[in-house]
Amino acid sequence: MRNTLLTAISHKLEKDENLIVLLGDLGVFQMREAMRKYPSRVINFGIMEQTMVGFAAGVARNGCYPILYSITPFIIDRAFEQVKIDLLYNQNPALILAAGGSYDYSTLGPTHHCQHDVSSLLSIGYPYILHPFTKDKAVSCCLDAINHRRQSFLRISSSELDLTKYCFEKVHPHTNIDGKLEPLSIELYSNKKQITSKATKAVALFGPDSVLLNDSEKYISEAQSVFEISAICEASLTSLLRQTNQFSELILLIPYEPSGIVMMLLKLISEISQKPVSLKCIYPKQEFFDHSYEKNHIFKLASKQISIF
Amino acid sequence: MTASFPSLEELRTLLHQNTEKILKKSYEVKAGHIGGSVSMSQFLLPIIHYLEVSNSIDYRLVLGKGHASLGLYSILNLLNINSEPFDNYCTKQIPSFHGHTCYKAFTKLLASTGSLGHGLPIALGYSYAEKIKHSNLPTLCILGDGEMQEGTIWESLLHIFNMDVNLKVLIDYNYSIESATLDIAQSLKSSISITELSASSYSDLTKSIELISTPGPAIIMFKTTKLANVKSFESQPQWHAGIPNDAELSSMLKAISISLEE
Known part of the structure; x- marks a missing residue:
């Protein structure tokens, strides 16, 4: 890259x-x-x-x-x-x-x-x-x-991620729903496999390292929809909330310190009154990893989960 | 060139008026760094007078020692360049100008400053862009001697002469008491080419105009005095950011006596 x-x-x-x-x-x-x-x-x-x-x-x-x-x-x-x-x-x-x-x-x-x-x-x-x-x-x-x-x-990032390799297909090239969003800020992929669960699950990926977090592949495989968030801005997160409104669960896979994203989402939820039923975040905890680890190993060691609501 | 420079007597009068304005404004709004504002004015007032009033020479300015904004705003007001920043200095009403330098105060001012060590890299970048655009307006950057301790100053100095930009670094060497643990002047003189001038010497001030008017990089260290020309209050650390009370203001105003040799 x-x-x-x-x-x-x-x-x-x-x-x-x-x-x-x-x-x-x-x-x-x-x-x-x-x-x-x-x-x-x-x-x-x-x-x-x-x-x-x-x-x-x-x-x-x-x-x-x-x-x-x-x-x-x-x-x-x-x-x-x-x-x-x-x-x-x-x-x-x-x-x-x-x-x-x-x-x-x-x-x-x-x-x-x-x-x-x-x-x-x-x-x-x-x-x-x-x-x-x-x-x-x-x-x-x-x-x-x-x-x-x-x-x-x-x-x-030193990694790349192509979701089409995960049984996902792009729904449409740009989810430019309100005409304000810049191209490539947020893209929606749907699962090609039939999901039997009644619960509607969505996953939001924040950069290609998202899939290195613990259990990320499980969450992705269980999701009906996956959103690639390439740009962090109010427009992309507003679009995410609008498109996951009433989903049973939205799982954020954030491969970095997540507080800024979470606060932005909570602020936007209060402003637009649209949100999924529950919101969960997977992220790496702050710790000094001072051995000669591989990147994916650090993510496995560091991953934490938190239920936001 | 010096024909369009204010005369010795005119300059004494201007410096006296400017010192009064700084002291009175600080007392009025209960804010301001009067020590450095007055020391910087010793050389900045004649330079801005030369560039703006006498000759209409275009240039750009960065006040690295952003806490001396009151000195700059006072000069702009006194020379009828822009009265608003001084009039609205720390008035606590909108619009007002806060205690550090805001670029909105003056069209030629390149940056809002306050954190020490930020001004010189910005001035360097601006003057570099001037160079590659073949415009080459002079950029003046004013630093305090205490600010010279910041790492970005060293980093910038490594580039200034290599880039050969039309940047004039003007050091307000008021020998801050708080910084006396380091002999900044000695360190600088041992490391780089510096012109040392006295801000209390009329002939030295005219020399600084010649240096500023010559294209290329230059570092000029002006020997100044904190709260200069306010006799018996000079070089005292409490007047770095101290605000005079009624009695002190009255004493200060009476104590103003401009020392400016030929």
Whole structure:
């Protein structure tokens, strides 16, 4: 997914002269050709994430659109104040491409884990958080963010997920029910197998790592409908609630710290008065996993369940 | 060039008026960082006068030491550039301007600041975009000497000369008592090329105008004084963010005496 995205961005640089790519000493090899062709617009900024975010704010203030590429804990944890103040408060739009969300750098230990990136960003009102499920969708999300100059965070995963391999078929390409939702924000899949249970169950997947959580395959196989949520925004979650209204159960498979999502959903439920009969969340607990674990092993160790109502 | 710079006597008068305004406003609204606002004004007032009033030179500004907003707003008011931020400073009514710097105060101001260490990277990014757009307006970034301890300053300094941007870093070296554990000036002078000037010297202030008018990066360290020119109140740590009471304000106003050598 990383290489595909960087290639797409390299092509985009040719047409979009106000695009500036800042590498946090990451992706330098993959971007070497773009760095050669556009030396003033593709910069290896170095190992200084806080200044890189502030610098990005400055170039955005001057009419450019910066793309920042770094490892998730370094740019979200270390540069959190710059993200909050320089980008959000000062209204300087940028696209943050972050590698290593949750446990992608699983064997490198807790310094490189970041399962709280999404909730941290939601806590400061970050407007557009993306975790696409496939390479193609990642490119679409990335180009959409660039073309609309969105204040965006794109969580690059080392995994991909194609639900059609799970006896599911896409109901329709875009569940763009109110005309406001951006393409690919939320997509609905239905189970091709006949479900005998009278209870109507739906599962919402928040990024491709969702299926690594404990019992995720059981929940998915029992569900009539599965929703892929690629973009965290009010529109996608409102759409989810509307489409699961009166379902017996909605199970959220969130492969990162879930409080931001849960709070958004509860707020939306109170506003639109539509909700499933019950709501359950599966997520990884906060713990420092300091052995050389594999990613799927950490998810198995960390998974917790909570019934919200 | 210096012909369009205010005369020594004009500058003394302006600095006196500006110091009075800062003290009175802080007393009126019970807010503000008067120590750094006055020290910064020692060099920022003549520079903005030169750029805005005398010559109409376009430029951009970032106030890294965002807590000195009262000093900036006072200068904008005094020089009839924009009176609103000063008039509405901490009035606790909407619209008002809070105690740190808000970019809405001034069209040339690039960022709302307050957390130290944020201004210089933003100024660097802006000036870099200026460079690649071949526009190259000068960007001024004002830092406090205490702020120089922030890691982002070091990170930015690594880039400034390599990028060769038209960025002028103006350090308000008021030798904050709280920061005295580190000799910032010595550390900086040992590491990078810095021009040291006295904000109490008219000829040094005119030199700073020459440096600002020359394209390319420059770091100018102005030796200033906290609550400068308010004799017997200068360089005292309680006036970093202290608010004068009735008696103190009265004493301060009487104690203003502008030291500005030729």
